[in-house]
Amino acid sequence: MSGWTEEGLARAWRALARQEASEDWRFVHLTGIGEVSVEAGCHFPLAREALIVSFPGSWPVNPTRLPEGKGFDVACIEGQAVFAGKTAIALVRRPEGSPEIFAIMVVDVLRTLEAVAVNSYRDVLEAFLERVKEWQTFMARTQRPLSSDAQIGLLGELWMLRLLTDTSLKAGALDCWQGPLRAAQDFHVRGGAIEVKSTVRTGSFLARINSIEQLDSDRTPLFLCAMRFEENSDGISLVEMVTELRERFGLAGVQRGFEALLMVMGYLDEHAALYGRTLTLKDARAFLSEGELPRLTRHSIPAAIRSAAYVLDLDALEISSVGIPELIKEFGLD
DSSP states (O other), X not given: OTTOXXXXXXXXXXXXXXXXXXXXXXXXXXXXXTTEEXXXXXXXXXXXXXXXXXXXXXXXXXXXXXXXXXXXXXXXXXXXXXXXXXXXXXXXXXXXXXXXXXXXXXXXXXXXXXXXXXXXXXXXXHHXXXXXXXXXXXXXXXXXXXXXXXXXXXXXXXXXXXXXXTSTTGGGGGGGBOGGGTOSSSEEETTEEEEEEXXXXXXXXXXXXXXXXXXXOSSSSEEEEEEEEEEEEEEEOHHHHHHHHXXXXXXXXXXXXXXXXXXXXXXXXXGGGGOOOOEEEEEEEEEESSTTSOOOOGXXXXXXXXXXXXXXXXXXXXXXXXXXXXXXXXXXXX
């Protein structure tokens, strides 16, 4: 399942979109996750895309427990032979919902289900409903302009994304950008990961580490990359960076996926006039997350501590770092 992408799902939905006779649904099996079965579906007459997760056995689901989300519906499917003897719950895009955002949400939900596949199907159901509720919260949020810090954070991630597209990954670098999907790190590159922290502030570079897992992961190598920007009339604005990457991904035929990730990050063109500040990259350093890098790790804290966030003074680190070219080479890219 981990090989599924937004484009792969879009192809499956396009193949299902041709209604035959007066059928209400069409389905295609995607995968099994333990005892749970996962199907792509299309609901007529509007040919709405859907993800269906079915659990063994027929047992009641309280409709009030099913999330309601802006842009998508969640409902039990009944009367379909393919789900006989099962409890089937569908995540269905509403007509006004963005197909790109819906595809990203579905991939994220599937990855969440994978992570709990070793547990019982009831645990999978709980994980499914919880993840959908999190997306409901995201979809319902007010789309305000990005704060100054959020703009710098996004510029740093896009800067790294551009650097990765300049390597042998090319447009495939877009699949590495996992930050919008709430992965622990911003980029998953092959078996490793890169977490990007950015600032325009003078003085100490204070990086907020949002979770224990951000610098403590099974992915290797794992780097913390610190980018310090400064204002410069000859620099690049967030809008210009977005425009440049749109052109790159447009030529590669994956611009829709990029646009959806931008929307998840809260970037909307209607706010573009507010994002005109031009910046240059003054300094970039990457620290390998192992050994002497001060950080919280799961094995070093009491098991009763379930989560934690903390601030790391990157200028106070007395450990070696590497530059961007060396960072890229660490992942075997050229």
